[in-house]
Amino acid sequence: MLRVSGLSVSYGPVKALTDVSVDVPRGEVTAVIGANGAGKSTLMRTLAGLVRAAEGTAELDGEPVLGRRAEDIVRLGVSLVPEGRSTIPELTVDENLRLGGMWRTRHERATTLTQVYDLFPVLAQRRAMHASTLSGGERQQLAIGRALMCAPQCLLLDEPSLGLAPLIVTQILGLVRDLATQANVAGLLVEQNAVTALRVASQGVVLNLGRVVMSGPAAQIASDEELRHAYLGY
Ligand SMILES: Nc1ncnc2c1ncn2[C@@H]1O[C@H](COP(=O)(O)OP(=O)(O)O)[C@@H](O)[C@H]1O
Numbered sequence: 001m002l003r004v005s006g007l008s009v010s011y012g013p014v015k016a017l018t019d020v021s022v023d024v025p026r027g028e029v030t031a032v033i034g035a036n037g038a039g040k041s042t043l044m045r046t047l048a049g050l051v052r053a054a055e056g057t058a059e060l061d062g063e064p065v066l067g068r069r070a071e072d073i074v075r076l077g078v079s080l081v082p083e084g085r086s087t088i089p090e091l092t093v094d095e096n097l098r099l100g101g102m103w104r105t106r107h108e109r110a111t112t113l114t115q116v117y118d119l120f121p122v123l124a125q126r127r128a129m130h131a132s133t134l135s136g137g138e139r140q141q142l143a144i145g146r147a148l149m150c151a152p153q154c155l156l157l158d159e160p161s162l163g164l165a166p167l168i169v170t171q172i173l174g175l176v177r178d179l180a181t182q183a184n185v186a187g188l189l190v191e192q193n194a195v196t197a198l199r200v201a202s203q204g205v206v207l208n209l210g211r212v213v214m215s216g217p218a219a220q221i222a223s224d225e226e227l228r229h230a231y232l233g234y
């Protein structure tokens with residue numbers, strides 16, 4: 001389990017997160033929802049070691065996560081799929097995937113690469129093509145595939161559905177849930193689209209202006225009309 005406690009993060013005078021606590025159990029997806037600017041990406045970037053926390057702790061299976069370098073956090077088992085599909089357009093699909101998990105042995109990486117291609121057959125078909133030629137949905141699969149190359153214990157996904165057609169979104173989020181349940185990964189899914197996220201998640205956390213305003217079973221959050229009107233705008 002990934003356990004985040006009392007996390008606060010500031011960008012200079014801007015307080016982006018205040019006293020955020022969230023438990024992310026293995027084997028399921030926990031959704032973080034909230035409006036634009038709520039602090040969702042800051043939470044993910046802090047957990048990935050890209051932003052420094054002012055206060056608080058995060059532990060993966062009891063091992064401290066914060067305060068390490070980003071590459072050491074990946075080695076610890078926390079892998080981020082950043083907002084905006086960070087694949088490298090000039091590299092082929094295969095080259096993009098091989099950039100993940102560089103510290104692992106040749107054999108481990110070859111095994112995982114086969115698994116990723118099994119999981120995403122379309123990537124196997126296009127392995128020699130430049131990432132720039134992929135559709136949005138395919139590029140998102142590539143970004144997730146690259147994170148999987150690190151053999152993550154905890155997968156952080158920052159708005160994987162952004163800009164994708166509804167059918168593709170359903171496919172990708174379904175896959176994220178299957179990954180969590182089948183590989184016993186702790187999944188933390190950030191979405192602005194609450195309905196979609198809460199459908200695949202077991203637990204949910206609502207962020208507003210950097211604070212947790214509600215957390216609990218996803219179904220309970222999804223059916224809370226007052227909360228929806230107040231923070232989620234639908
Ligand atoms: N690099 C940055 N420098 C200064 N302020 C930032 C930076 N990144 C985000 N912020 C601010 O922090 C707050 C939270 O942003 P963010 O985590 O990106 O929210 P979300 O992902 O929920 O839209 C916002 O007020 C945003 O303007």
Ligand SMILES: [Mg+2]
Nearest residue numbers: 040041042083
């Ligand atoms: Mg964001």
